[in-house]
Amino acid sequence: AQNWDMPAAYSAGNFISKSYVSFAEKIADKTGGELSITVHPGGSLYGGSDILRAVREGQVPIGARFLAPHAAEAPVMGVDTVPFLATNREEARRLYDASRPYVEAALEERGLKLLFAPIWPPQGLFSAKPVSSVADMEGVRFRAYDGSTTRLAELMGAIPTKTEASGIAQAFSTGQAEAMTASGAIGVFQKIWDYVDHFYTINAWMPKSGVIVNLESWNSLGDDTRSVVLDVSAETEAAVWDEMEVQNEGYIKTMEENGMIVEAPSDELIGGLREIGATMAEEWAESAGEVGEKVLAAYRG
Amino acid sequence: MDPITMGLIFAAILIAVLATGVWVGAALMIVGALAMSLFTSRPIGPAMATVVWSHISLWGLASLPLFIWMGEILFRTRLSRSLFEGLSPLLRNWPGGLLHVNVAGCTAFAAISGSSAATLLTVGKITMPELKKRGYPDSMVAGTLAGAGTLGLLIPPSITMIIYGIMVQESIARLFMAGLLPGLMLAGLFLAYNVGWGLFTRDGRAMRENPSNWHEKLYALPKLLPVVGLIVVVVGSIYTGIAAPTEAAVLGVVGALALSAAQGSLTVASLRESLMGTVRTTSMITLLLAGSAFLTLAMGFTGLPRALAEWVVEMELSRTSLILSLMLLYMVLGCFLDGISMIVLTIAVVEPLTRSAGIDMVWFGIFIVLVGEMALITPPIGFNLFLVQNMTGRGLGFVSRAAAPLFGIMLISVLLLVAFPDIALWLPHALTSRN
Amino acid sequence: MGGAVWYVETALDRLYRFCGALAAVAVVLIAVFVGASVVTRLMGVYVGGLTEGAGYAMAAAGSLGCAYAFGAGAHIRVDLGLNACPPGLRRRLDQFATAAASVAVCFLAFYFLRMVRISWIYGDISDGSDGLPLWLPQLPAAIGLVVFAIALVHAALHYALTGESRIRDNDEALLVEPGKE
Ligand code: NA
Numbered sequence: 059a060q061n062w063d064m065p066a067a068y069s070a071g072n073f074i075s076k077s078y079v080s081f082a083e084k085i086a087d088k089t090g091g092e093l094s095i096t097v098h099p100g101g102s103l104y105g106g107s108d109i110l111r112a113v114r115e116g117q118v119p120i121g122a123r124f125l126a127p128h129a130a131e132a133p134v135m136g137v138d139t140v141p142f143l144a145t146n147r148e149e150a151r152r153l154y155d156a157s158r159p160y161v162e163a164a165l166e167e168r169g170l171k172l173l174f175a176p177i178w179p180p181q182g183l184f185s186a187k188p189v190s191s192v193a194d195m196e197g198v199r200f201r202a203y204d205g206s207t208t209r210l211a212e213l214m215g216a217i218p219t220k221t222e223a224s225g226i227a228q229a230f231s232t233g234q235a236e237a238m239t240a241s242g243a244i245g246v247f248q249k250i251w252d253y254v255d256h257f258y259t260i261n262a263w264m265p266k267s268g269v270i271v272n273l274e275s276w277n278s279l280g281d282d283t284r285s286v287v288l289d290v291s292a293e294t295e296a297a298v299w300d301e302m303e304v305q306n307e308g309y310i311k312t313m314e315e316n317g318m319i320v321e322a323p324s325d326e327l328i329g330g331l332r333e334i335g336a337t338m339a340e341e342w343a344e345s346a347g348e349v350g351e352k353v354l355a356a357y358r359g
Numbered sequence: 360m361d362p363i364t365m366g367l368i369f370a371a372i373l374i375a376v377l378a379t380g381v382w383v384g385a386a387l388m389i390v391g392a393l394a395m396s397l398f399t400s401r402p403i404g405p406a407m408a409t410v411v412w413s414h415i416s417l418w419g420l421a422s423l424p425l426f427i428w429m430g431e432i433l434f435r436t437r438l439s440r441s442l443f444e445g446l447s448p449l450l451r452n453w454p455g456g457l458l459h460v461n462v463a464g465c466t467a468f469a470a471i472s473g474s475s476a477a478t479l480l481t482v483g484k485i486t487m488p489e490l491k492k493r494g495y496p497d498s499m500v501a502g503t504l505a506g507a508g509t510l511g512l513l514i515p516p517s518i519t520m521i522i523y524g525i526m527v528q529e530s531i532a533r534l535f536m537a538g539l540l541p542g543l544m545l546a547g548l549f550l551a552y553n554v555g556w557g558l559f560t561r562d563g564r565a566m567r568e569n570p571s572n573w574h575e576k577l578y579a580l581p582k583l584l585p586v587v588g589l590i591v592v593v594v595g596s597i598y599t600g601i602a603a604p605t606e607a608a609v610l611g612v613v614g615a616l617a618l619s620a621a622q623g624s625l626t627v628a629s630l631r632e633s634l635m636g637t638v639r640t641t642s643m644i645t646l647l648l649a650g651s652a653f654l655t656l657a658m659g660f661t662g663l664p665r666a667l668a669e670w671v672v673e674m675e676l677s678r679t680s681l682i683l684s685l686m687l688l689y690m691v692l693g694c695f696l697d698g699i700s701m702i703v704l705t706i707a708v709v710e711p712l713t714r715s716a717g718i719d720m721v722w723f724g725i726f727i728v729l730v731g732e733m734a735l736i737t738p739p740i741g742f743n744l745f746l747v748q749n750m751t752g753r754g755l756g757f758v759s760r761a762a763a764p765l766f767g768i769m770l771i772s773v774l775l776l777v778a779f780p781d782i783a784l785w786l787p788h789a790l791t792s793r794n
Numbered sequence: 795m796g797g798a799v800w801y802v803e804t805a806l807d808r809l810y811r812f813c814g815a816l817a818a819v820a821v822v823l824i825a826v827f828v829g830a831s832v833v834t835r836l837m838g839v840y841v842g843g844l845t846e847g848a849g850y851a852m853a854a855a856g857s858l859g860c861a862y863a864f865g866a867g868a869h870i871r872v873d874l875g876l877n878a879c880p881p882g883l884r885r886r887l888d889q890f891a892t893a894a895a896s897v898a899v900c901f902l903a904f905y906f907l908r909m910v911r912i913s914w915i916y917g918d919i920s921d922g923s924d925g926l927p928l929w930l931p932q933l934p935a936a937i938g939l940v941v942f943a944i945a946l947v948h949a950a951l952h953y954a955l956t957g958e959s960r961i962r963d964n965d966e967a968l969l970v971e972p973g974k975e
């Protein structure tokens with residue numbers, strides 16, 4: 059019998075962290091205790107930045123981590139954060155199917171195996187003022203926290219304003235930031251209606267986490283245990299993708315109940331954003347080389 | 360093994376290693392390594408390197424050396440002397456006298472800095488030599504500084520609240536609002552402690568000096584301007600959004616350099632000395648952080664804090680006894696871990712229970728931050744005790760005893776918070792009442 | 795023999811002070827990165843990597859200064875046990891503590907270097923907006939820890955051979971114990 063510690067970066071109450079707990083429970087149950095997994099959510103064992111490396115080195119056998127931050131090492135891991143490439147669940151699924159072999163290959167090079175990839179709710183546009191076209195973003199202070207959000211701000215004609223996640227409330231309440239892309243979850247947990255009035259469901263992108271296991275640890279499991287883990291992985295993945303939609307509706311409802319104006323983007327706005335998205339997708343494919351071309355070709359079918 | 364036995368074993372090992380005089384950071388590494396080798400099969404060295412790197416390179420910590428540097432620069436100017444010359448006519452005949460500067464200074468500084476270490480080190484560097492020179496007893500100087508330094512975490516901004524807010528998915532802004540009144544209340548109680556000392560002890564009564572006349576007061580006021588101005592500028596930069604709380608420290612450094620230059624105290628030698636002083640303190644803290652990060656990881660692997668929390672959870676207590684039991688649990692854990700580690704290691708178990716007991720999570724955040732602050736001044740592992748120890752050159756025993764009455768005051772304020780939850784909840788409710 | 799030891803010890807002390815000076819440069823770098831972060835935001839420009847740069851400089855400052863801070867008596871220890879012992883036992887215990895700390899820090903320094911090597915081999919890149927290969931910012935911190943390990947071993951050997959501690963009392967003590975003044 060083996061006992062695995064599983065670090066995860068996001069808080070215990072989050073629906074994705076809860077899916078890890080149910081994943082662990084099912085495995086313990088179906089393997090008759092042959093494999094038990096202890097989930098350590100909220101960065102209580104390792105913080106997000108350390109998880110992939112900790113699993114790679116066998117400090118822990120298994121872990122869960124956002125894939126996109128590792129795009130600097132393997133650009134294909136960032137395909138799910140290319141703006142306006144996949145804007146609903148069906149598209150996200152096709153993009154996942156198209157990119158999965160390449161993501162798996164990139165992970166395998168690092169001694170890792172991808173078990174499943176839970177998906178996060180889509181990124182909307184929070185704005186202090188109403189936005190009806192991309193032109194309205196001209197000169198707006200837009201929260202940037204990485205290369206991609208900076209580029210997005212530039213292409214919209216907005217001013218990229220560096221804001222760490224912990225500083226969102228301060229930035230908006232002092233007017234240092236006036237707009238940002240984030241999921242409805244951030245809006246609800248940060249009670250963002252205290253500062254921001256508008257939320258547009260532009261569904262810019264839907265990031266995924268990856269549940270990854272160290273290959274040596276994986277190979278140390280018996281065949282039966284491995285097939286149970288794979289079955290439970292597929293089952294959990296399907297459930298958490300369904301749950302994402304339920305949660306997203308819940309976030310939107312909570313924001314509306316608290317007085318925020320939640321709207322679908324105007325045709326003009328979404329059209330302009332999609333043009334920006336097309337530019338960024340090309341730039342991404344260029345950075346990802348041959349793999350990038352193949353993924354986009356497979357996705358666009 | 361049951362968690363209580365396991366906990367006692369760890370406590371015994373930790374105390375034994377510390378008692379031999381091994382430097383605290385190294386001692387924590389040794390205990391963490393022992394814990395991992397006894398209770399887990401995970402590789403120790405790679406895990407140690409990973410967490411030490413990620414904890415000593417945190418952006419959120421970068422303000423700490425800057426605040427320390429600010430204090431070191433001010434320490435080498437005539438500024439602290441003129442601050443005290445300015446305050447003396449106002450405070451010298453009050454019970455408690457200039458000791459109030461420790462508390463008021465930490466309260467003001469807490470509005471700039473999210474960390475108790477930065478608060479304590481910067482304020483202490485300015486107040487301690489002056490208080491010593493004026494003959495205030497070491498135990499009062501060291502004790503009030505160790506206690507009031509904890510305000511850095513309760514009065515916004517606060518690193519602990521940011522981490523708690525992320526862990527339980529609550530609004531950090533509301534947590535900040537909720538911390539303000541309890542922070543001011545605690546500061547008030549600390550001031551009352553000084554007053555009590557000034558009224559009811561022989562030492563305290565002896566320190567009271569002749570009252571000043573209004574002429575003297577008026578003449579003294581301008582001397583306060585530089586320091587007050589500096590604090591106003593830095594606080595202003597946070598509330599106008601020019602600087603994130605972590606960034607405000609750099610304005611403090613620039614301001615301190617400017618004041619120092621204006622006074623003519625800024626020389627190559629004083630600049631070099633201030634930097635080397637900053638390096639000594641920063642390295643001291645880095646070693647402590649490295650040790651405590653690794654011990655925290657080892658505790659996460661052993662599952663001990665979580666098991667202790669589960670043990671409390673399984674008692675199925677009523678709401679009030681649950682809160683009091685958690686308070687006791689965190690007080691015991693707080694002797695060995697710092698506040699943030701305690702929260703991070705136990706919250707996954709504690710959160711569902713507190714939510715289902717109908718406890719407001721914003722209130723619980725303030726409660727846990729306050730109890731976490733108490734951990735800063737309880738031996739054997741109390742961060743503020745170590746900092747005061749470093750600053751004063753006095754031993755842990757002396758500093759712990761000096762801080763003990765302030766621990767009592769903090770306990771009282773936790774109980775007040777439990778009895779009157781609105782101390783925390785009224786302000787966020789009033790400020791966000793449009794919903 | 796004695797001359798050679800003196801020469802080596804002087805060279806080592808220079809090394810500790812030199813690393814301390816590098817740490818001071820790193821403190822200034824923290825201020826530069828954080829200051830640039832504020833200024834560029836006011837100018838409406840986004841410069842990636844400033845946040846991470848401040849963190850890296852913090853790690854470099856804290857580690858590179860460790861050996862120097864150790865010599866100056868700045869690191870914290872619990873002296874209740876030591877003070878309770880008679881002088882002979884106290885010296886033994888002190889020697890033991892120095893040796894034990896050496897072992898712990900050598901262990902950390904070894905695995906830290908190993909981590910830098912792994913970052914290099916795998917070509918690990920920071921997941922922040924700096925996009926730097928991780929070994930680069932890790933290296934100064936590793937050097938600081940290695941020098942600190944050397945300083946501890948040096949102190950333990952010196953203590954074992956001469957019976958004298960080479961750690962000064964805390965330089966900065968503002969409230970000194972009665973009788974020591
Ligand atoms: Na504060």
Ligand code: NA
Nearest residue numbers: 693734737740
């Ligand atoms: Na403590």
